[in-house]
Every structure is written in structure tokens, then in C-alpha cells.
Amino acid sequence: MVSSTTEIKPNSTTATKKGSFGGWRSAILILVNQGLATLAFFGVGVNLVLFLTRVLGQDNADAANSVSKWTGTVYLFSLVGAFLSDSYWGRYLTSMIFQLIFVVGLVLISVSSWLFLIKPVGCGDGEIVCLPTSSFGIAMFYLSIYLVAFGYGGYQPTIATFGADQFNEKDSDRHKQAKAVFFCYFYFALNAGSLFSNTILVYFENLGHWTIGFLASMCSAVVALVLFWLGTPRYRHLKPCGNPLRRVAQVVVAAIRKWRVQVPDDGDKLFEFEGSESAIIGSRKIIHSYEFRFLDKAATITEKDMIMMSVHKTTNPWRLCTVTQVEEVKSVLKMLPIWLCTIIYSVVFTQMASLFVEQGNVMKTNIGNFKIPAASMSALDIVSVLIFTFIYRQVLVPIIGGRLTGNPKGLSELQRMGAGLVLGMLAMLAAGITEIQRLQRVIPGTDNSSLSIFWQTPQYALVGASEVFMYVGQLEFFHDQAPDGLKSFGSSLCMASISLGNYVSSLLVNMVMRITTKGNSPGWIPGDLNLGHMDRFYFLIAGLTAVDFIVYLICAKWYKCIDLDGNEDGELEENVGDILRRV
Incomplete structure (x- = not known):
């Protein structure tokens, strides 16, 4: 290529290489940090739809829309964190600052619920009705949950990339393979952390002990922040690459x-x-x-x-x-069609935090005297993720990679994402069939059905299996295909697809309700779900996913992978002193 050796060359002053830093010792600390932070986040998010209906008095459709918009905002802020990380602050500093914001939001939500919202004590359990709260209390609540959204959203893609930074591919093939495995363990840690939230915390919150759940989330986030800070001297830090x-x-x-x-x-x-x-x-x-x-x-x-x-x-x-x-610009343009095809899948994913919970809440939830919180059924999704992660890594990769594809990863990232779309479509079909069965067993004179909540098991399990293929594949794909100067941006694309998926879900709910409530019809998703047809909404999403899968196949066949120069001399490291001087 035509070149120049004059002043056009960039400043090549570099920090000393620190090959002894990073590796699995640092990565494991980051994985623990991720698990604890996720526990804290889902301690707020997984039961939010019930908090809005039971404590703030919103109806089902409005609560589902509010959760979709909030979750969408969480992941939209990932683009902010990615930009600051890649451009100015670097991965370490960005992770630290957004975790601090996250902790502040959790402190505020604990205080606001205790002082202003949970009146009388124990209300919001589905039986005791909460008293109307003041405008100030509601404002404090929304400020706190959006601080949580801002903090966790900005932190999430940055910590994923920072964990991958701990493995220098130039050192050995072992580090290169470890980086690929890291994303699988990263998603495993994310789900392991949320398992506690989806079982223990959800149980207490369902009994009306909302403040205890929020305080537990706050403590978990504080511990995560302290552990992250303790690992500072051993991390492998890479310099930001500019705007x-x-x-x-x-x-x-x-x-x-x-x-x-x-x-x-x-x-x-x-x-x-x-x-x-x-x-x-x-x-x-x-x-x-x-x-x-x-x-x-x-x-x-x-x-x-x-x-x-x-x-x-x-x-x-x-x-x-x-x-x-x-080529940096080209790489982003080439990734965009693939990214757009993942948005419909995120519409499937977001139903777990909204309509799946509302559906489960009007099913038979009792086992003897024990009442299963509807939101805790998402633990089945987490267990499914943990099981399928093990099956994929330990069973499918050796079989598929060794005998069929020759790919040491088993399936390529694009193939895994396609499999995730198919499994997501099957999850929506399962949810629709469950809803049909629930409506056929409605108990006259009540809001509930005699159908056991465990009928939701297939839809949660299929969503969990699809996540192993879709979201782990996405994390690897967008990280590997993003240029070095846009690694956090690549990771944030996965979060941004979840964000837009939530907004699209909210838009779909609004459109469906506007169309189906004409005349005297209650619509597909009314306040009393027994009068609606939520099954049709699930089948609509399944149909959209099928169409999206066809478009995805065309885009995946067209896609050409980025071709990076194998020389990593341009990859610059810095130490903590460099970070402080830059700040």
C-alpha cells in the first residue's frame, strides 16, 4: 500500500508491556463482580412489573410498557458507556464510575420505598393494598430506578470487554482460546448471579418485603464494587483509542x-x-x-x-x-444488518420480565400452603442457561467441532445466533399454547386459572436455551468483529439490541391494544387477562421471529468477517498511574 514515513505517523510513545498482568486470576475476579452486580440489578428488575401494579397501582398493560421502557433504557445507556470507554476513560475507569452510579441508584430506591412507598408496612403482597403515595415519593422512585438503569447499562458492555482484555492473544494460543471461553463464562456468571434474585429476593418481595429486597441488592452491588477495586493492581489495562x-x-x-x-x-x-x-x-x-x-x-x-x-x-x-x-467504518456498516436482525429476538426475551410474569400471576401458584411467586419462575430460564451452557461447552462443541464442522468453537457465532432465533420462536409458540390451556381452565368467579404455573416451564426453558446460542454468540461476534478501537461498542451492540427489543415490544403492545380494543372488545392484553387473548400476541411474536430468521439467513450469508493485521504491537497497555494522570 502507498505509505508515508513523515510526520503523518502517529505518536508511538507507549507504556511498557506488562505481560505478567491479566490472565484468569484477574478474569475470575471480574466474573465474580459481574455475578454480584447482576444479582443487584435483577433484585430490582425481575419483580418490577409487580411493584408497579401492586404498589403504584398501574394496570397490566401500563406496567408491562413501563418495564419494557425501563429495561430498554438500561441497555440504551450501554452505548454511552461504550463510547466513553473506547474514546476517553478506558475500560477500567468507565466500569468504576458507572458502578458508583449504580450503587447510588440502589441506595435511593431502598430509601424511597422505605420512607414513601410501602405504606402500610407489608403492603404490595397481593392482598394488602398500598396507600396512594405522594408525587415526591413517585419522583424519587423513578429517579432511583433510572440511576440504576444508567449505572448498570453503562457498566455492562465495558466490563465484558475489560474481562476479555485480560487475555493477550499475542502471548499464546492458550490466551486466544481463553478469550473465546471467557464470554461463555461471563454469561454463565451473569445468570448465576441473577439466580439468587429470581428465587430468594423475589420470594421476599412477593410477600411485601420490598425494602429488604432492595437493601440486599444494594449490599451486593457494594461488595461487587469493592472486589473490583481490590483487583486494580493486577488488571491488564488498555489505553482508549480516541473519539x-x-x-x-x-x-x-x-x-x-x-x-x-x-x-x-x-x-x-x-x-x-x-x-x-x-x-x-x-x-x-x-x-x-x-x-x-x-x-x-x-x-x-x-x-x-x-x-x-x-x-x-x-x-x-x-x-x-x-x-x-x-475499514473501521466499513466494519460497523457490515455488522449493522446482523445487529438489526437480533432486535426481534430481544422482543422474545423481554416477555419474561413482563407478560410471562403477568401470565403466571393468574395461574395456580400454590403447592400446599406454599405460594410460588410468579416472577420466580424466571429461575427456570437461569437454570436452563446454566445447563445448556454446560451441554454446549462440554458435549456439543467436541461433537460438532471435532466431527462435523471442524470449528474448535463447535458452531460459528453466526450459526449460534441463527439457532437462538429458532429456539426463541419455539418459546413463543410454547407460551401461546400455555395461554390457551390457561384460558380453558379459568375458575368461574375468580381471576385465576386451575392450570399449574409449571406449565410455563417449556417457554422459560426454551428462552434459556436460546440465550446460550444468541447472546453468547452475539457477545463473541460483535467483540471479535469490532476493530480494536471499538471493542466496547461491539459489546454494547448486544445490549442495544435488547434495548430496542424492549421498545419494539412496548410499541407492539400499544399497537395491538389500539387495534384490538375497537368497539366493546377488551383487547388481547386487558387488565383482566381472562377476558383477553394473550395467546394471539405470543403467536404474533413467533410469526415475526420466523420472518426475521429468513432475513437473518440472507444477511449472514452476505457477511464477510473483518481481517485484522496479526501484529498487535499497536495494542497499548497502561498502568494505574497512567490512568490517574489521564484523569
Whole structure:
């Protein structure tokens, strides 16, 4: 490729390599941190729909929409955390700051529920009605849960990437394999942490002990933060790579300014820095690809560029960009169709925190004198995730990878995501069949059905199995396919798909209710579910997932993987002192 050895080269001052840092010792501490933080988050989120209906008096549809919007906001904030992490603060500092915000939100929700909302004590258990609360109490509650959303959302993609950073692929093949395994254990730790919330905490909250549940979540988040801080000296820290929005804007502007320029057929004639260092400090070079050829105009050298390089010994980045910078933009554009196809799956996933809970709440929940909290059924999803994670890693990978595909991972990330879509569709069909059976067994004169809540087991188990394929596959795919300067952004795409899935779910509920409540019809999801047809809503989502799967197959076949330069000399590390000086 055409190159330059003049002042165009970036500043190559680097920190000393610290190969003794990172590894599984640091990664395990991060996994424990993830488990405890997730326990704290789901201690608030998993039963939120019942808190809104029982304590704040919202109806079922409004509560489901409120939870969908809140959960969507959680994961939308992941983009904020990813941007700050990749651009300015780095993974470690971003994780620390957002965990502090998370803890503050949990403190406020504990205080607001205790002082303003749970009146009289023990209300919100499904029997004792809570007194109307003040506007100040409601405002405090919403401020606190959105601080929780902001803190956990900004922390989540950053901690996933920070954990993967602990393995330097340049050290050995063992580290490269460990990085792939880490994401599987990361999702395992996430679900292991939420298992406690979905069983013990949900049980106490269902009895009206909401403040105890929120206090337990707060304590767990504090312990997670302290453990994360204790590991500081041993972590492997990578420097942030600067503002990616500026780099993207430079490529777009340069390509538009040269819209009449002919791109050379030979990619080696495009502009790139000489040697191993990339124009993006801390990032490896990216090999030229032939998709989105219009953007290659930004790296095409014109006569005016040659004059500037020879006379001024520099280039104008708003007119001439390197191949790596152009390929960084291309990589994002190539990932977008795959990402868009995952949004419908997230609509399936979000039903567990809303409609599945409302459905379970009007089923037979008693075993003798013991009453099963409807929200605790999501523990079946977690158990399913833990079991299928083990089955996939220990059984399917050796069989599929060794005998069928030859891929050491068993199935590729794209294949796993496709399998996740199919399993998600089956989960919605199972939920619809369960709802039909529930409606046929409604007890006259009551809101409940004689159908056991354990009929929900297949839908929860199928969602859990689909997560192992979809979300673990997503984490690996978007991390591996993102350039070095956008690793946190890659991880945040997984969270952002959940965010948009929640918003799409809320939009679907609103559209369905607006259409189905015409005339005197109560609609598919009324306040009294026995008068509705929630089964039809589940089948609608299953149909949308089937269509989405077909589109996904087309996008996956078209996708071409990113081709990174194997040299990692551009990957820069820093120590804690560097971080403090930068701050």
C-alpha cells in the first residue's frame, strides 16, 4: 500500500508491556463482580412489573410498557458507556464510575420505598393494598430506578470487554482460546448471579418485603464494587483509542469530497501508514476489503494529496484517511444488518420480565400452603442457561467441532445466533399454547386459572436455551468483529439490541391494544387477562421471529468477517498511574 514515513505517523510513545498482568486470576475476579452486580440489578428488575401494579397501582398493560421502557433504557445507556470507554476513560475507569452510579441508584430506591412507598408496612403482597403515595415519593422512585438503569447499562458492555482484555492473544494460543471461553463464562456468571434474585429476593418481595429486597441488592452491588477495586493492581489495562465519531466523520467527509475520484482496483494503491503501527493509536491495522467501495475514495491518493505530503510533510485527515480508518467504518456498516436482525429476538426475551410474569400471576401458584411467586419462575430460564451452557461447552462443541464442522468453537457465532432465533420462536409458540390451556381452565368467579404455573416451564426453558446460542454468540461476534478501537461498542451492540427489543415490544403492545380494543372488545392484553387473548400476541411474536430468521439467513450469508493485521504491537497497555494522570 502507498505509505508515508513523515510526520503523518502517529505518536508511538507507549507504556511498557506488562505481560505478567491479566490472565484468569484477574478474569475470575471480574466474573465474580459481574455475578454480584447482576444479582443487584435483577433484585430490582425481575419483580418490577409487580411493584408497579401492586404498589403504584398501574394496570397490566401500563406496567408491562413501563418495564419494557425501563429495561430498554438500561441497555440504551450501554452505548454511552461504550463510547466513553473506547474514546476517553478506558475500560477500567468507565466500569468504576458507572458502578458508583449504580450503587447510588440502589441506595435511593431502598430509601424511597422505605420512607414513601410501602405504606402500610407489608403492603404490595397481593392482598394488602398500598396507600396512594405522594408525587415526591413517585419522583424519587423513578429517579432511583433510572440511576440504576444508567449505572448498570453503562457498566455492562465495558466490563465484558475489560474481562476479555485480560487475555493477550499475542502471548499464546492458550490466551486466544481463553478469550473465546471467557464470554461463555461471563454469561454463565451473569445468570448465576441473577439466580439468587429470581428465587430468594423475589420470594421476599412477593410477600411485601420490598425494602429488604432492595437493601440486599444494594449490599451486593457494594461488595461487587469493592472486589473490583481490590483487583486494580493486577488488571491488564488498555489505553482508549480516541473519539470514533471523529474518525467516522473524517471518512465520510473525505469520501464525499472525492466523490468524482476513481478508486483504484488494486487495494495496495490506497493510503496506509508504513510499518506495524496504525493511524488509530492502540489499534491494529485492518486489511482492505471490497465492500462499500465508495468509502475507499477517502483513502484514494490524489495529486493534491501528493503535493501536501511532499510540501507540508503531512496530510489533511478530512481529505485523506488510511485504509484502517476506512475499514473501521466499513466494519460497523457490515455488522449493522446482523445487529438489526437480533432486535426481534430481544422482543422474545423481554416477555419474561413482563407478560410471562403477568401470565403466571393468574395461574395456580400454590403447592400446599406454599405460594410460588410468579416472577420466580424466571429461575427456570437461569437454570436452563446454566445447563445448556454446560451441554454446549462440554458435549456439543467436541461433537460438532471435532466431527462435523471442524470449528474448535463447535458452531460459528453466526450459526449460534441463527439457532437462538429458532429456539426463541419455539418459546413463543410454547407460551401461546400455555395461554390457551390457561384460558380453558379459568375458575368461574375468580381471576385465576386451575392450570399449574409449571406449565410455563417449556417457554422459560426454551428462552434459556436460546440465550446460550444468541447472546453468547452475539457477545463473541460483535467483540471479535469490532476493530480494536471499538471493542466496547461491539459489546454494547448486544445490549442495544435488547434495548430496542424492549421498545419494539412496548410499541407492539400499544399497537395491538389500539387495534384490538375497537368497539366493546377488551383487547388481547386487558387488565383482566381472562377476558383477553394473550395467546394471539405470543403467536404474533413467533410469526415475526420466523420472518426475521429468513432475513437473518440472507444477511449472514452476505457477511464477510473483518481481517485484522496479526501484529498487535499497536495494542497499548497502561498502568494505574497512567490512568490517574489521564484523569
